[in-house]
Amino acid sequence: MSHDKVVLVTGAARRVGAGLVRYLHAQGWRVVIHHRSSAEAAAVLAGELNARRAASAVVVQLDLLDCARLPELVDAALTAFGRLDALINNAxxxxxTPVGEFTEAAWADLLGSNLKAPLFLAQAAVPALAETGGCIISIADIHADRPYPGLMLYTVAKAGLVAMTRGLARELAPRVRVNAVAPGANLWPDGIEVFDAAERERILATIPLARAGTPDDLAQAIAFLLDASYLTGVILPVDGGRSVVL
Incomplete structure (x- = not known):
């Protein structure tokens, strides 16, 4: 499968981002793999994809909190491929950040990566996306409106991302579509003991489809939204039904 469309995925070197890139590349997309500090993993992923289809993947490094440089990601796509059809805000x-313990530094980091960067990057991408009739898809969270205790700043940021999605959908129509997917339990966090073994078992037991999600589950939903030309402003739960029982 092959076509000329180009997708930029932030935080794409590892975990969910790498899964999204592999899935979309297999569907024919050319991919811009953004990373902040995972240079080796990004290079290996790009090499793997270019071996399958020549000149179909490029890597770009940037700290998304450096807001003034975000247009460089769009420029990288245009330089490599001459167009941009989709932006996926994954990073x-x-x-x-429990109440009573969070700090301004945590606010800057969590709001920066989960809300500020996606919004400013979307703004930078609008001219290129308007040229191709493209779209923006962000990864929200079912807990944006069903808060999980102890994750105050993350919850605020993801709630903002949901509002951003709906606001941009209205403002950018009809040139650019804007949607989001909202995962529940997908890959458990690396190196962070938010959910101990007992809590993970409790969460899994509440999922109607009786399993955690995978990067491919998210990628399948994102691929649907990329092609769904009459959908905009949608927050699509990809959670095995968990939001129904929360």
């Missing part, structure tokens, strides 16, 4: 910081 995210995640760690506990």
């Amino acid at each position: 995210s910081s995640f760690y506990p």
